[in-house]
Amino acid sequence: MSSTGTATPKGPFRLVTVNTAPERAKRLIGRMVEDLKDRYTIEYVANCETLEQVEPTVRELRPDVLFCASMWTAEQSSKVFELARSIVPGIKTHAIPHGLQVERGPDAVVEHLNEQVPRLLDGE
Known part of the structure; x- marks a missing residue:
């Protein structure tokens, strides 16, 4: 892919999350932003x-990216994404697998995002 260290980071991408635990969302997204x-x-x-x-x-806010946290079902996430796309066509969306936070903890969520976000943002 691209050479590391010399390339300018892509973006900026404006991100909104849908999460009933805003402090946890902020903490985990902060870790992902730092990692990437x-x-x-x-x-x-x-x-x-x-x-x-x-x-x-x-x-x-017209975000570029919207994430649904793992407390939402696939059906709820789909409805959120459909709504977001009706307002911002082309918005990039991702649903963290349902139950991931509960089953495997916050580190698993950050690991998942670190794997998925490059695919999402580079898939243009």
Whole structure:
């Protein structure tokens, strides 16, 4: 792929999360942003604690990327992504596998994001 160390990070990408635990979301996204900072500039702009907050938040902030946390079912995540795409066509979305945080803990979530986010952001 690209040479490391010399390339300018891609971005900035504006990220919104949908997570009922905003402090945990901020902490885990912060770790991911730090881990990937040499490749991507990711600005964590907001968290929606409820599904009802998604529409006004996406309308106001127009993020490039939206993540659903592992407490949401696949059906809930799909509805969120459909809504987000109706407001920001082309928004990149990712659902953390349902139950990952509970079953394997925060390190597993960060590891998962570190693997998935490059695929998401480079898949242009």
